[in-house]
Amino acid sequence: MKDILNRPHDRVTLKNMQSDWLSCLDNKVGFKGFAVPKESQAKVAEFSFRGTPAKIKHGDVVIAAITSCTNTSNPNVMLGAALVAKKACDLGLEVKPWIKTSLAPGSGVVKKYLDKSGLQKYLNQLGFNIVGYGCTTCIGNSGDLDESVAAAITDNDVVAAAVLSGNRNFEGRVHALTRANYLASPPLVVAYALAGTVNIDFEKEPVGISKDGKEVYFRDIWPTTDEIAEVVKASVLPDMFKGTYEAITKGNPMWNELPVSASTLYPWDPKSTYIHEPPYFKDMTMTPPGARPxxxxxxxxxxxxxxxxxxxxxxxxxxxxxxxxxxxxxxxxxxxxxxxxxxxxxxxxxxxxxxxxxxxxxxxxxxxxxxxxxxxxxxxxxxxxxxxxxxxxxxxxxxxxxxxxxxxxxxxxxxxxxxxxxxxxxxxxxxxxxxxxxxxxxxxxxxxxxxxxxxxxxxxxxxxxxxxxxxxxxxxxxxxxxxxxxxxxxxxxxxxxxxxxxxxxxxxxxxxxxxxxxxxxxxxxxx
The missing domain is CATH 3.20.19.10 (Aconitase, domain 4)
Structure with a gap:
């Protein structure tokens, strides 16, 4: 739970995250390399977000997504993320409004136990509203960033970051404008959204400032194992899974109303830009072509x-x-x-x-x-x-x-x-x-x-x-x-x-x- 990844098979421990990030700024362009000149690494780009002055710099988080068909199937990490959100909200912490946050569980069961726990409202308060159930940010379906944020990144050549709980984050996959894409557990996604940057040492630097003006650290919002276990025991019930999966074959009205051809062969529509008859069997004969020079x-x-x-x-x-x-x-x-x-x-x-x-x-x-x-x-x-x-x-x-x-x-x-x-x-x-x-x-x-x-x-x-x-x-x-x-x-x-x-x-x-x-x-x- 306390690790952050850049590729699924490249683990970066949380305590080394900041130093690893800084080395990425120095490395030549390529995997984990952005080749940002030393004199430009602290550059701050100022812009206006919906009429409010804003700033962005290298390593700032612009996408934070709790998503994945796999990671979100674990009630411990999902309710752990919700507990991080509750502790943060209780202290008065907020996520910067230009960070695109989302929650896309792989199953409707997640919504049931988040609602049962009473914790979904805290995720909503930080912007992690449920946007759907299925592939979203992990496969590049986060949608566009706000035009002002996109312009600030592009005009100033900012190496912006995305932190998501998905299982793939290869270059160019998450979003065209996030060159730094990190995989993390759902609770860590919330923590990085609050911090607003991957350029942070959670042990030494505060995540934010509380409503009474005090510095709030990672340890102040991170739930204990016992806290997570208690809410899982009270909120994750067998009937939730049974009821959800018993109804899975019933579909929904929109799906059930789709017209279906009675033909045994698929009726290709030449005007469709989604489904096109492929050329794999064009001019095919029963004789294999053999070795080709x-x-x-x-x-x-x-x-x-x-x-x-x-x-x-x-x-x-x-x-x-x-x-x-x-x-x-x-x-x-x-x-x-x-x-x-x-x-x-x-x-x-x-x-x-x-x-x-x-x-x-x-x-x-x-x-x-x-x-x-x-x-x-x-x-x-x-x-x-x-x-x-x-x-x-x-x-x-x-x-x-x-x-x-x-x-x-x-x-x-x-x-x-x-x-x-x-x-x-x-x-x-x-x-x-x-x-x-x-x-x-x-x-x-x-x-x-x-x-x-x-x-x-x-x-x-x-x-x-x-x-x-x-x-x-x-x-x-x-x-x-x-x-x-x-x-x-x-x-x-x-x-x-x-x-x-x-x-x-x-x-x-x-x-x-x-x-x-x-x-x-x-x-x-x-x-």
Missing amino acids: VKDAYCLLNFGDSITTDHISPAGSIHPDSPAAKYLKERNVERKDFNSYGSRRGNDEIMARGTFANIRIVNKFLKGEVGPQTIHVPSGEKLAVFDAAMKYKNEGHDTIILAGAEYGSGSSRDWAAKGPMLQGVKAVIAKSFERIHRSNLAGMGIVPLCFKAGEDADTLGLTGHERYTIQLPTDVNEIKPGQDVTVTTDNGKSFTCTLRFDTEVELAYYTHGGILPYVIRKIAAEQ
């Missing part, structure tokens, strides 16, 4: 370490200047109705345009510039990644991706493999892969290759401006899981990689052009 391929993107599935296939908001936004505008969708990539994942046209569209992605081609663009090597043009990918496809060129370690870490989302496939990516050459993402790439017919130990694109002198030929056997019977594969470039370089089709089944997916055609052919053959 990757010859003279261009490098679409050149990455370093820790590229996550959120970098590859963001689930958050759709940026107004993105290819996906252009697609929606062309179909008369207003910006207020763009929604998010996560909500439009039934439309392959949007998801292909959203692939590598993360606003915090770092591509070596851009030499320090951050954002979803790349260089179209033949022309030297800087383009949105999707536009560059389509330009290569239209020119008849294959593409590959160069990457560092832990490529594809994070949520195991299938679109992080489907999207590159739709963009025309034929192979990914990385130092290492996250297990599930590597398997997903194989399932989409993309060749996963690993550099040999001690080697990567930099040590081999690869800039990404080369053209790559992957010398896989043309006879599928000669391809074996884990075999060595030679990669050559048009400027005379040659290096050996390990083929990361790890099973015969993955090889079968590859020879069929992916798992989807493989399954269809298998079903059709059994009819």
Whole structure:
């Protein structure tokens, strides 16, 4: 309960949080790095919030959300958060009005026991009103910040923070304007909302000032284990769970009134911007395509370490200047109705345009510039990644991706493999892969290759401006899981990689052009 996280597998103890944060300001741009010059780290940006003078600086919290399908299922931490709120309210503490606060439990049971305890009113008083039950801030659905706050952050290049009790917080996922995103327990979310900054030592610095002018510290609002246990025992009752889950299949009037087609086949609506008939089976035959050569391929993107599935296939908001936004505008969708990539994942046209569209992605081609663009090597043009990918496809060129370690870490989302496939990516050459993402790439017919130990694109002198030929056997019977594969470039370089089709089944997916055609052919053959 007393730890705060930056990635699910990177734990920062609460006592070290402030020093860790300060080091992030110094670090180069990337994971846990913002490269803020020393002379600018204490800069204060002044703005007007709804007519009231306000200030914001690096590390200030602008989003505080109790959310998650997992974290909020624990009554101890949820009622613990409510007790923090009660103690804070009793002392007269408040959350700054420009901090966007919300409470989104994963289950309606939470509301029942918060109401039973009488503590929900204190969460409401601090702004943690229930906004719904399901995916919200954790997947980028917090909504826009107030325009004045957004302008203050953008105009002054402020590294603003979000603190949430979700289970994912990869770059660009929570909100486009919060570069620092921390995962914490629900009680800690309330504490950081009250403090208004992650740049605080809770042991030595006050969280706020009480109504009688005294300094209030973290220890003054943090409930004891016994206090939490007492309210859990009195408020969390078996009938709450029974009543909620017995009614779960009954739905609600809006859901139950949705019109449903009686057809056994889905009636695709060509005008829909949410659900679109995908191209996976277009021109498919019963004969598998077999091994496909990757010859003279261009490098679409050149990455370093820790590229996550959120970098590859963001689930958050759709940026107004993105290819996906252009697609929606062309179909008369207003910006207020763009929604998010996560909500439009039934439309392959949007998801292909959203692939590598993360606003915090770092591509070596851009030499320090951050954002979803790349260089179209033949022309030297800087383009949105999707536009560059389509330009290569239209020119008849294959593409590959160069990457560092832990490529594809994070949520195991299938679109992080489907999207590159739709963009025309034929192979990914990385130092290492996250297990599930590597398997997903194989399932989409993309060749996963690993550099040999001690080697990567930099040590081999690869800039990404080369053209790559992957010398896989043309006879599928000669391809074996884990075999060595030679990669050559048009400027005379040659290096050996390990083929990361790890099973015969993955090889079968590859020879069929992916798992989807493989399954269809298998079903059709059994009819």
